[in-house]
Amino acid sequence: DQQVKQNSPSLSVQEGRISILNCDYTNSMFDYFLWYKKYPAEGPTFLISISSIKDKNEDGRFTVFLNKSAKHLSLHIVPSQPGDSAVYFCAATSAGGTSYGKLTFGQGTILTVHP
Amino acid sequence: GAGVSQSPSNKVTEKGKDVELRCDPISGHTALYWYRQSLGQGLEFLIYFQGNSAPDKSGLPSDRFSAERTGGSVSTLTIQRTQQEDSAVYLCASSLDHGGANTGELFFGEGSRLTVL
Numbered sequence: 334d335q336q337v338k339q340n341s342p343s344l345s346v347q348e349g350r351i352s353i354l355n356c357d358y359t360n361s362m363f364d365y366f367l368w369y370k371k372y373p374a375e376g377p378t379f380l381i382s383i384s385s386i387k388d389k390n391e392d393g394r395f396t397v398f399l400n401k402s403a404k405h406l407s408l409h410i411v412p413s414q415p416g417d418s419a420v421y422f423c424a425a426t427s428a429g430g431t432s433y434g435k436l437t438f439g440q441g442t443i444l445t446v447h448p
Numbered sequence: 449g450a451g452v453s454q455s456p457s458n459k460v461t462e463k464g465k466d467v468e469l470r471c472d473p474i475s476g477h478t479a480l481y482w483y484r485q486s487l488g489q490g491l492e493f494l495i496y497f498q499g500n501s502a503p504d505k506s507g508l509p510s511d512r513f514s515a516e517r518t519g520g521s522v523s524t525l526t527i528q529r530t531q532q533e534d535s536a537v538y539l540c541a542s543s544l545d546h547g548g549a550n551t552g553e554l555f556f557g558e559g560s561r562l563t564v565l
Contacts (some may be wrong), residue, residue, distance in 0.1 A: 376539055376556030422490060434481055434543050436552050440488035
């Protein structure tokens with residue numbers, strides 16, 4: 334039972350354009366969502382997060398949007414840069430649990446930004 | 449070092465053998481997690497340690513898997529009688545965890561790639 338789904342295994346974007354990565358979840362208990370980025374042979378690194386009390390959170394070129402009614406979130410990267418090429422993981426957790434760090438991850442989306 | 453350190457980085461073993469994977473978290477981080485990533489899959493939660501509390505073992509896939517954390521710092525994940533489906537990258541992460549102060553921002557190591565032949 335995949336509670337967090339990233340239905341696009343890969344995405345290819347031109348440098349300078351917008352990258353939009355999508356994520357859907359099924360568990361209505363999730364109330365905190367995160368995006369992690371992973372380069373080959375490295376561990377994932379935290380990128381940006383959003384609480385369910387918000388519908389948008391921005392950090393520089395990265396914006397995460399949350400649509401609770403649709404159980405959908407997206408990560409926008411504007412403008413995209415070649416260095417953004419990596420695997421992006423969506424993750425979710427519940428504040429009612431014992432730890433925010435017990436995350437449920439999606440399968441990841443490989444983003445390739447072409448110069 | 450400044451980051452989460454894991455060893456070995458690569459381990460090839462034969463089916464039925466036991467393996468131990470080690471994690472050295474960031475100094476001062478009270479919470480430690482083990483995840484694994486199988487080929488083409490997302491990260492799967494295995495176990496969580498917080499201070500001196502009993503660990504949350506709810507993600508361990510079978511009783512062949514166990515983990516301990518000595519002295520609130522270094523952790524060892526042990527897989528007994530390895531099977532081919534245990535082949536994966538095992539990732540350790542640590543974080544500051546003070547109840548609601550933990551935002552889920554985990555600091556991951558580079559992982560230990562386990563291949564069971």
